[in-house]
Amino acid sequence: MDKKNGLTPPEDLDGLPPFVSSWPQLYALLIATLVILIALFYLFMTHFE
Amino acid sequence: MSYLDWIVLSLTLTFIVAYGIYKSRENSNIDSYLLANKSLPWYHVTLSLMATQASAITFLSAPGQAYTDGMRFVQFYFGLPLAMVILCITFVPKFNKLKIFTAYEFLEGRFDLRTRTLTSFLFLLQRGLSTGLSIYAPSLILSSILGWDITWTNIISGGIVMLYTVSGGAKAVSHTHLQQMGIVTVGMVIAGFMVVKLLPENVSFTDALHVAGKMGKTNLIDFSFDLNNRYNVWSGLIGGFFLQLSYFGTDQSQVGRYLTGSSQGQSRLGLAMNGLLKIPMQFLILLVGVLVFAFYQFTNPPLFFNQVEVNKIKKTQYASEFEKLETEHALIQKGKHAHVMALTDALNKGDESAIDKSRIVLGGIENDVKEVRGKAQTLLSKANGAEVNDVNYIFLRFVIDYLPVGMLGLLIAVILLASMGSVAAAYNSLASCTVVDIYKRMYHKDDQDRNYVRASRWATFFWGIFCIFVAQYASRLGSMIEAVNVLGSLFYGVILGIFLVAFYFKNIGGRAVFWAAVLGEIFVVLSYWKDLTAFLWLNLIGCVLVIAFAWVLEKIWPEKTILTEELTL
Numbered sequence: 001m002d003k004k005n006g007l008t009p010p011e012d013l014d015g016l017p018p019f020v021s022s023w024p025q026l027y028a029l030l031i032a033t034l035v036i037l038i039a040l041f042y043l044f045m046t047h048f049e
Numbered sequence: 050m051s052y053l054d055w056i057v058l059s060l061t062l063t064f065i066v067a068y069g070i071y072k073s074r075e076n077s078n079i080d081s082y083l084l085a086n087k088s089l090p091w092y093h094v095t096l097s098l099m100a101t102q103a104s105a106i107t108f109l110s111a112p113g114q115a116y117t118d119g120m121r122f123v124q125f126y127f128g129l130p131l132a133m134v135i136l137c138i139t140f141v142p143k144f145n146k147l148k149i150f151t152a153y154e155f156l157e158g159r160f161d162l163r164t165r166t167l168t169s170f171l172f173l174l175q176r177g178l179s180t181g182l183s184i185y186a187p188s189l190i191l192s193s194i195l196g197w198d199i200t201w202t203n204i205i206s207g208g209i210v211m212l213y214t215v216s217g218g219a220k221a222v223s224h225t226h227l228q229q230m231g232i233v234t235v236g237m238v239i240a241g242f243m244v245v246k247l248l249p250e251n252v253s254f255t256d257a258l259h260v261a262g263k264m265g266k267t268n269l270i271d272f273s274f275d276l277n278n279r280y281n282v283w284s285g286l287i288g289g290f291f292l293q294l295s296y297f298g299t300d301q302s303q304v305g306r307y308l309t310g311s312s313q314g315q316s317r318l319g320l321a322m323n324g325l326l327k328i329p330m331q332f333l334i335l336l337v338g339v340l341v342f343a344f345y346q347f348t349n350p351p352l353f354f355n356q357v358e359v360n361k362i363k364k365t366q367y368a369s370e371f372e373k374l375e376t377e378h379a380l381i382q383k384g385k386h387a388h389v390m391a392l393t394d395a396l397n398k399g400d401e402s403a404i405d406k407s408r409i410v411l412g413g414i415e416n417d418v419k420e421v422r423g424k425a426q427t428l429l430s431k432a433n434g435a436e437v438n439d440v441n442y443i444f445l446r447f448v449i450d451y452l453p454v455g456m457l458g459l460l461i462a463v464i465l466l467a468s469m470g471s472v473a474a475a476y477n478s479l480a481s482c483t484v485v486d487i488y489k490r491m492y493h494k495d496d497q498d499r500n501y502v503r504a505s506r507w508a509t510f511f512w513g514i515f516c517i518f519v520a521q522y523a524s525r526l527g528s529m530i531e532a533v534n535v536l537g538s539l540f541y542g543v544i545l546g547i548f549l550v551a552f553y554f555k556n557i558g559g560r561a562v563f564w565a566a567v568l569g570e571i572f573v574v575l576s577y578w579k580d581l582t583a584f585l586w587l588n589l590i591g592c593v594l595v596i597a598f599a600w601v602l603e604k605i606w607p608e609k610t611i612l613t614e615e616l617t618l
Contacts, residue, residue, distance in 0.1 A: 015091060015314020023317065027134045030324050034130045037328055038282065041123070041269040048262025 050195065054458030061232060061462035065225050065469070066212050072224040073217030078498040082218035082505050083150050083481045085309040093223050094319025097306040098297070099327065100226035100233075100470035105187035106441065108237065108334065108467050113354075113443035115338025116345075119268040121280040123335055126328050128289025132297060133324030136307075137317040139552055140298050145313040150485040151478075152304040152548075159551045160559030162490070167566055168547055169486035172301055173479060175540040177512060180475040181519020182536070187468045188520065190441055191461065193357040194449065203520040210469045211513035214476045215506050219309055222473045229466040236463035237337060243452055244340040249347050256393050257343035263392060263408040264346075264415050266339045269332075292588060295545035296537075301478035302471075341447050346389045352378040352425050354439040354446040359429075367432040371425065378421045385414045472516070480508035539577060542591020543569045549592065550599050557599045558608030565598030 020026045050058075080086050089097075114122050149155055153172065157165035188202035213221040245254050252260075261267060271281040297303045297320070310316030352375045353359050362371050388410050395403035429437045448460045484505045493500065543566055550562050573591045575581075 014312045015310075015316075015318040017318065023137065026318075026321055027137065030130045030134060030321055033325055034127065034328070038127070038270065041332070045262070045267050045269045048258045048267040049265070 050457060050461075051454045053455045054461070057455050057458030058462050058465075061459070062209060062465065065228055065232075065466065066209060068228055069213030069217050069221040069225040073213070073220035077502070079150070079484070079501040079505065081220065082502045083305070083477070083485070085219040085223055087309060088311050089223055089309045089315070090311060091315045091318035091322060093227060094307050094310045094316060095322040095326065096230045097223045097226040097309070097474070098303060098319065098323040099330070100230050100467075101302055101306055101474035102296075102327075102471070103233070103330075103467055104183050104471045105190075105464045105468035108233065108464055109187065109190060109441045109444060111331065111334045112338030112341055113440035115266065115335040116342045116443045117440055119266040120332070120335040120339060121268045121271060123269055123328065123331050124271065124280045124282055124285035125289055126293075126331050127282060127285035128287065128291070129293045129327050130324035131286070131290050132293035133320045135294060136298055136320050140304075141307065141313060141316050141320065143552070144304070144308060145316065150308070151301050151481050152299055153301070153482065153486050156547065156551060157490075160547075160562055164547065164559050164563045164566070165486060165490075167563060168299075168544055169482045171540045171544055171570070172299075173482055175536055176300070176302060176475055176479055177515055178519055179536045180472055180479070180512075180516040182523050183468060183471055183475070184516055185520035185523035186441075187464050190445060191464065193355070194442065194445055195461075200521060203517055206465055206468060207472065207513060207517040207520060209465075210472045210476060211510065214473050215509045215513070218480075218502075218505065218509070219305065219477055222477045223306070223309055225473065226470055229470045233463050233467055233470075236459050237334060239456070240448065240452070240460060241333070241337045241340060243456065244337065244344050244447075247344055247451055252347065252393055254340075256396055257340055259396050260346050260389060260392060260411075261339045261343045263404070264342075264411050266342050291545070291592070292541075295541045295548075295588065295592070299541070299544045299548050301482055302474045305478045305481055306474060338444065341444060344447070344451075347386065349379060349382045351446065352422065353429065353437075354442040355437065356446070358433055358437050358439075362429055362432045365432045367428055371428055371432075374421055374425045374428065378418070378425075381414060381417050381421065385411070385418075388414065475516070476509050476512050479512040480505050483508040483512070535577070538587040538591075539573055540570075540591075542588040542593075543573060543595055545588070546592040546595025546599075550596055554596070554600065557603045560608050561602035561606065562595070562599045565595045565602055568598050569594040 016023065016026065020029060075081070111122065143155060144152065147155055147158060151169065153165045153169040156168055184203055184207040188197075188199055188206055191197055192199040192202045213225060217224075245257065248254075248257055258267065272283075273281055274283050275281060307316040307319055310319055351359075359371075362368060388407055392404065392407035392411065394400075395407055426437060426439075445460075445464075448457055452460070484501060488504050488508070489496070489501060493504075546569060547562055547566050550557050550565075569591050572594055573587050576590065577587060
């Protein structure tokens with residue numbers, strides 16, 4: 001983050017998908033997806049077992 | 050194979066080679082040859098990372114594993130997204146800032162030349178040998194099932210990759226990865242649809258999953274903490290995390306893929322998307338295996354899927370004993386069909402008590418099948434003089450026996466393309482390290498760019514020949530998967546230890562880490578040689594030993610000046 005105005009420098013925004021506003025948000029999304037996948041796999045397993 | 054299969058296979062392979070050569074016509078400098086001018090978007094990076102990791106064995110072995118052991122293998126990848134986050138935060142910014150070609154260049158700036166050279170040498174040794182095995186593994190399976198000559202299968206599959214990697218370098222590797230992943234995905238999706246289509250008329254996709262699930266094949270999640278259980282959530286999250294971190298963070302065949310990103314952001318997003326897509330992809334491959342299992346609940350499967358081994362035993366004194374097992378197996382399967390149909394009926398009617406009853410009966414029958422298959426495997430090992438396992442043959446046997454003409458050609462193309470994807474990245478990374486860490490750094494520091502490109506082409510050619518040569522001798526190493534894992538375990542732990550010291554122990558200098566790595570590697574090799582522990586633990590032991598030795602050595606033999614990570618080339 002830019003210390004002066006609290007904004008993310010433009011070079012850090014390169015590559016960021018539009019649905020997140022910072023890299024930490026993308027990492028959090030990645031971890032949340034992992035948790036959701038584990039939950040979905042658990043439901044899949046219990047449903048078919 | 051039919052003419053149509055040969056046409057599909059030849060056209061697919063020719064397209065990939067021609068496309069690779071066409072897309073990488075101009076390679077005038079070393080940035081272009083080794084890093085594709087750092088010009089690739091994130092989706093190229095993602096697909097290149099995935100194609101490098103997914104070898105032929107992924108597509109042959111994983112469906113077979115789901116057939117025999119269920120889907121629990123997917124948990125092995127749970128640490129991957131976490132490793133991707135650490136790579137994005139720590140490794141990518143450091144590598145990007147220093148504008149390096151190889152991961153080991155970073156170690157010279159942080160430690161010294163000899164640590165860089167040692168690590169690069171360990172990588173070249175490990176990757177050179179394991180790439181030979183990567184060529185050999187699918188060649189062995191294809192040659193034994195289709196009757197192809199193993200020597201020529203090795204030469205052709207390793208040689209085709211050389212055609213476009215020698216001329217095109219990293220650009221060719223990345224562009225072909227994109228096409229390869231596309232064809233591989235299409236092939237696997239079609240195979241999945243075909244399995245469902247081959248099910249009896251009154252059995253739907255969900256019925257098939259219910260049947261497989263009731264027989265324990267949808268065992269995706271295991272929350273129990275058990276060190277003796279290879280696949281559970283915790284071993285996947287913790288063990289998988291360290292394994293993936295060392296693979297993606299310190300193995301040049303993967304580092305070289307995300308260094309081609311057009312910016313730090315594109316490399317990061319490529320890695321993050323790899324973390325997002327890898328688990329669902331592995332789930333779908335395992336799902337195909339579960340569907341094949343469900344299919345064989347309505348159709349008699351062979352007792353043993355590797356027909357070559359079955360033909361061998363039928364020429365020995367154990368033939369009658371094996372035939373008895375085949376009869377016993379066929380009877381069990383015949384008796385099972387009525388119960389499987391009863392289960393599907395009960396599922397359609399929603400009759401819970403009938404479902405439970407069928408589940409218990411089928412569970413017992415499945416144990417009988419396992420027992421007979423176990424006996425057959427022991428007998429085959431005894432008769433044919435080697436440990437035999439048919440996991441890698443299940444999916445291919447199904448494709449050969451049941452899929453229509455043309456599909457076999459496509460599926461063999463999928464297997465060869467998957468192999469080519471990982472082998473191409475390996476050739477490119479071996480050439481990068483040879484030229485950048487040895488040739489350029491030690492012998493020709495200020496040469497012209499075109500000479501570096503020429504040297505890179507020769508290095509790619511040399512490593513291609515070396516890996517094919519290793520593949521020819523790989524049959525003496527026994528189990529392929531184990532041989533690849535043992536090789537990795539001998540070196541990955543020590544290399545990861547060096548990188549972790551570089552990143553997280555700022556007070557440790559080059560001298561301490563160099564000798565710690567030498568001592569750690571000696572200890573790891575001795576541990577394996579003296580059989581002190583299971584080889585998978587060598588990763589952790591190597592890593593911990595390097596960190597511990599380096600810390601102790603720095604305390605008792607402190608270095609006056611410790612470098613930062615700025616390169617001093």
